[in-house]
Amino acid sequence: xxxxxxxxxxxxxxxxxxxxxxxxxxxxxxxxxxxxxxxxxxxxxxxxxxxxxxxxxxxxxxxxxxxxxxxxxxxxxxxxxxxxxxxxxxxxxxxxxxxxxxxxxxxxxxxxxxxxxxxxxxxxxxxxxxxxxxxxxxxxxxxxxxxxxxxxxxxxxxxxxxxxxxxxxxxxxxxxxxxxxxxxxxxxxxxxxxxxxxxxxxxxxxxxxxxxxxxxxxxxxxxxxxxxxxxxxxxxxxxxxxxxxxxxxxxxxxxxxxxxxxxxxxxxxxxxxxxxxxxxxxxxxxxxxxxxxxxxxxxxxxxxxxxxxxxxxxxxxxxxxxxxxxxxxxxxxxxxxxxxxxxxxxxxxxxxxxxxxxxxxxxxxxxxxxxxxxxxxxxxxxxxxxxxxxxxxxxxxxxxxxxxxxxxxxxxxxxxxxxxxxxxxxxxxxxxxxxxxxxxxxxxxxxxxxxxxxxxxxxxxxxxxxxxxxxxxxxxxxxxxxxxxxxxxxxxxxxxxxxxxxxxxxx
Numbered sequence: 001x002x003x004x005x006x007x008x009x010x011x012x013x014x015x016x017x018x019x020x021x022x023x024x025x026x027x028x029x030x031x032x033x034x035x036x037x038x039x040x041x042x043x044x045x046x047x048x049x050x051x052x053x054x055x056x057x058x059x060x061x062x063x064x065x066x067x068x069x070x071x072x073x074x075x076x077x078x079x080x081x082x083x084x085x086x087x088x089x090x091x092x093x094x095x096x097x098x099x100x101x102x103x104x105x106x107x108x109x110x111x112x113x114x115x116x117x118x119x120x121x122x123x124x125x126x127x128x129x130x131x132x133x134x135x136x137x138x139x140x141x142x143x144x145x146x147x148x149x150x151x152x153x154x155x156x157x158x159x160x161x162x163x164x165x166x167x168x169x170x171x172x173x174x175x176x177x178x179x180x181x182x183x184x185x186x187x188x189x190x191x192x193x194x195x196x197x198x199x200x201x202x203x204x205x206x207x208x209x210x211x212x213x214x215x216x217x218x219x220x221x222x223x224x225x226x227x228x229x230x231x232x233x234x235x236x237x238x239x240x241x242x243x244x245x246x247x248x249x250x251x252x253x254x255x256x257x258x259x260x261x262x263x264x265x266x267x268x269x270x271x272x273x274x275x276x277x278x279x280x281x282x283x284x285x286x287x288x289x290x291x292x293x294x295x296x297x298x299x300x301x302x303x304x305x306x307x308x309x310x311x312x313x314x315x316x317x318x319x320x321x322x323x324x325x326x327x328x329x330x331x332x333x334x335x336x337x338x339x340x341x342x343x344x345x346x347x348x349x350x351x352x353x354x355x356x357x358x359x360x361x362x363x364x365x366x367x368x369x370x371x372x373x374x375x376x377x378x379x380x381x382x383x384x385x386x387x388x389x390x391x392x393x394x395x396x397x398x399x400x401x402x403x404x405x406x407x408x409x410x411x412x413x414x415x416x417x418x419x420x421x422x423x424x425x426x427x428x429x430x431x432x433x434x435x436x437x438x439x440x441x442x443x444x445x446x447x448x449x450x451x452x453x454x455x456x457x458x459x460x461x462x463x464x465x466x467x468x469x470x471x472x473x474x475x476x477x478x479x480x481x482x483x484x485x486x487x488x489x490x491x492x493x494x495x496x497x498x499x500x501x502x503x504x505x506x507x
Contacts, residue, residue: 028166033173035224036160039153040178042108042218046146048185049115049210052193053138054401055274056119058412060198061130065410069402071131075138076395080388082143086151087384088244099227101156104148106222111145112215119207123200147387154363154383159227169308175357179294185210186291190277194285247375247382253447254366254382258389260317260443261359265393267324267436268352270401272428273345279417279425281336289338290345313358314448321441324351325434332430351437359386362447365454372457393436404428 028036057068093100118137121130161170189210196202248254277287307316327347334340363386367377408424410417417425 028170035220037174037177038217038220041181042214044178044182045214062413066402066406072398073395079143080391083147083384083387086147087381090151101152104152107149108218112211114141116207116211120204150387151384160225171357183294187288190287256447261386261389262393263436263439264355265390266396267433269394269397270428275425276429290342293342293346312451314444316354318441318444320350320354321437324348325437328434
């Protein structure tokens with residue numbers, strides 16, 4: 001065979017090899033995914049533990065459901081303000097030898113300390129003192145520590161992984177480990193809670209036993225991942241409140257994402273499943289069986305990275321939210337039938353899974369859009385505004401929880417509940433969260449408009465950055481979105497004037 005024939009035969013394989021190499025470059029190896037997922041493991045444990053807060057207050061401490069609901073609503077409003085300020089603090093924070101976003105990973109230590117305190121109300125203090133203890137510890141956890149820990153995530157992700165495809169890949173793969181961990185903890189924790197019963201000392205022991213290992217796991221990422229300055233915006237100019245207000249005025253997609261976050265927060269924030277198992281199924285310990293049922297989600301999670309590459313994130317969120325709403329409505333008819341309850345819990349879980357795993361990608365997309373239109377990127381502020389909206393949804397859910405339980409005549413000190421209280425518990429686990437899941441799906445379909453454009457937007461942003469670097473307007477630094485856009489516009493104007501002058505000379 002001649003050299004020409006050999007070359008011709010080899011040529012068709014070169015594009016295929018290049019395509020395979022490009023796909024491989026868009027993926028994150030598991031040796032990096034697993035330690036990066038440590039954040040998700042710790043967060044999953046925190047979410048599960050906080051989910052027992054209301055029943056701890058009403059049943060173990062014997063506090064009034066309406067008062068607890070009001071306390072939670074007020075707390076959530078303060079949480080929302082804390083979420084906004086936390087984003088400003090992270091973006092305003094100076095560069096350190098550990099980076100800009102990475103140091104905020106250490107906030108996880110006091111966060112778990114506050115969580116343990118929240119479930120350790122001392123015996124013998126009065127009812128008012130109990131409310132104060134719960135309120136203060138809850139505020140420390142949810143309005144200060146968790147917002148700071150959450151606000152740094154988009155910026156930290158963008159500074160570790162340089163490409164949008166990496167964000168999707170690491171979140172999709174990491175979600176598998178987070179869900180497996182949540183399943184294991186979801187099996188163990190109901191058993192521990194069932195053994196604790198209504199004994200305050202036993203509840204405190206459970207909280208401490210969860211807090212210590214979960215905090216250690218969550219810190220793995222801090223020690224293993226350094227920030228890469230080339231992977232994100234670096235600007236000597238610190239964030240101003242004017243930057244934030246300008247972004248909120250000029251980026252409609254941030255409002256759409258926040259509206260989605262409100263509805264998702266309201267759908268997931270009711271946290272009445274433990275009431276359902278205690279008073280309708282008849283045994284909190286049986287909640288472990290429902291957690292084991294989440295194993296059925298693992299095959300879906302295994303193909304999740306592929307789905308993220310094939311579909312838009314917002315379409316995945318819309319489909320899963322509608323599917324989850326269907327599962328919630330099964331709960332309305334399940335009663336004490338454990339098989340139906342487990343089925344409802346599994347299908348209902350689809351409403352929260354893709355949203356919780358993939359929302360950081362949408363936050364970073366918003367930052368890229370900000371840069372595209374000439375604004376500061378503000379990843380952390382975008383994450384904080386998203387958390388602010390999610391907290392407002394959770395506040396709405398907390399208010400509904402306290403209101404429904406009170407109106408229905410719920411009594412946390414009783415071993416059995418009245419028929420009306422039972423109906424209230426069923427409503428909180430079925431059609432009330434289902435309505436908000438459907439709203440989430442509708443908003444996600446609208447948000448898909450940005451995702452259709454994001455690849456083109458991202459490519460143009462990278463071109464602008466490269467042009468700005470080539471021009472060396474700011475030697476030795478990566479321009480921010482505003483700087484890069486102004487430089488490119490300036491060069492375009494110069495080019496237009498140059499061509500016009502050339503035409504005049506020709507004439």
